[in-house]
Amino acid sequence: DAGVTQSPTHLIKxxxxxxxxxxxxxxxxxxxxxxxxxxxxxxxxIFQYYEKEERGRGNFPDRFSARxxxxxxxxLNVNALLLGDSALYLCASSLVGLxxxxxxxxxxxxxxxxxx
Amino acid sequence: xQQVKQNSPSLSVQEGRISILNCDYxxxxxxYFLWYKKxxxxxxxxxxxxxxxxxxxxxxxxxxxxxxxxxxxxLHIVPxxxxxxxxxxxxxxxxxxxNMLTFGGGTRLMVKP
Numbered sequence: 001d002a003g004v005t006q007s008p009t010h011l012i013k014x015x016x017x018x019x020x021x022x023x024x025x026x027x028x029x030x031x032x033x034x035x036x037x038x039x040x041x042x043x044x045x046i047f048q049y050y051e052k053e054e055r056g057r058g059n060f061p062d063r064f065s066a067r068x069x070x071x072x073x074x075x076l077n078v079n080a081l082l083l084g085d086s087a088l089y090l091c092a093s094s095l096v097g098l099x100x101x102x103x104x105x106x107x108x109x110x111x112x113x114x115x116x
Numbered sequence: 117x118q119q120v121k122q123n124s125p126s127l128s129v130q131e132g133r134i135s136i137l138n139c140d141y142x143x144x145x146x147x148y149f150l151w152y153k154k155x156x157x158x159x160x161x162x163x164x165x166x167x168x169x170x171x172x173x174x175x176x177x178x179x180x181x182x183x184x185x186x187x188x189x190x191l192h193i194v195p196x197x198x199x200x201x202x203x204x205x206x207x208x209x210x211x212x213x214x215n216m217l218t219f220g221g222g223t224r225l226m227v228k229p
Contacts, residue, residue, distance in 0.1 A: 004159070033216065042120075042205050042219030043160070056216045090159055092217075104150065105217060107159035 002027070004093050004108035012114045013081050021076045021111045025093030031055075032074040033105060034066055035090040043090055049074055081115045088112050119143045120208050122220035129227050135193040137223050139206030142187065146208040150217065151180060151191045154203045163204075164191070196227045 005024045013019050025032050031050040035043035048056035049068035063079045072093075078085055092105035121140045129135045137151075147168040152160035166173040166180045166189070173180050179192045193200055203224050207217040 035217075035219075040221075042122075042207075042221045043217075045216050045218065048216050058216075092159075104162055104165060106162060107152075109157070109159045 004091055004106055006089075006091050006108035006111050008111060009109065010112045010114075012116060015081055015083060015115055017081050018077065018079045019081060019113060021078075021089050021091075021113070023074045023076070023091030023093075023108060025072050025074070025091075026106055029093035029095050029106075030072055031094045032068055032072065033092045033094075034074070034076045035092065035107075036060075037088040037090060037110070039087075046076070078113075083115050086113060086115045117142070118221070119146075120206055120218050120220040122204075122206055122223045124223050125221070126224040126226070129196045129225065131198055131227055131229050132195045135191075135196045135200065135225055135227065137191040137193075137204050137206075137225065139189050139191075139220050140187060141189075141208050143208070143210065143218070144187070145210040146218075147211045148209045149180070149182060149189050150207045150209070151178075152205045152207060152219075153200075154205060154222070160205060193225075196225075198227050198229050201225055201227050 007022045033048040034046040037043040045058040047066040052068045066076045068074045088110040090110045091108045094105045150165040151163040154160045164175050164178045164180050166182050171182050182189045203222045205222045206220040
């Protein structure tokens, strides 16, 4: 079975531009979460979606938005890019949503975003 | 404020010996804890987890210990192998937050042959 897949793997954008990152979860997983990992730090939670509804949002500005599609894939959008948005963006999928069993989340390889 | 902390940024261990990675947390609502391993240019890989109703969980060479009163958990790797060299992240979740994970800053483990 394919794991979590993210696209693109790398991209370079200019300040002020907009970017869309994509994620396909593991087959059968209905929950997708997005994380930002800045160099030298642990991943920071951005969004969680379950059954196409936003179930959680981290401390990120409104420039960050996401959605989940009927096939459970997801997109993360970032508008008005800043230099500080340069990071590895990770998508994670899990079988279940809120409060059921263990929240083992399985991560994709990430999208490395560089803002210049 | 960091709710999950890994105070050792790096750890060096000889092959065959035990590696002990530590993690502290402050949020008493956390009830599920996970360890992930990360190689460069890859996403984090799930290693082992533990629920707050347990104090120990084993999976092969990996054992996680949880001390709720001290709000401390540790990952033991025995015996350590060179392929274990990676960055290890501790993560925590509160039951009502689904799989929203709060991560520590990571510990880089180097296992020397």
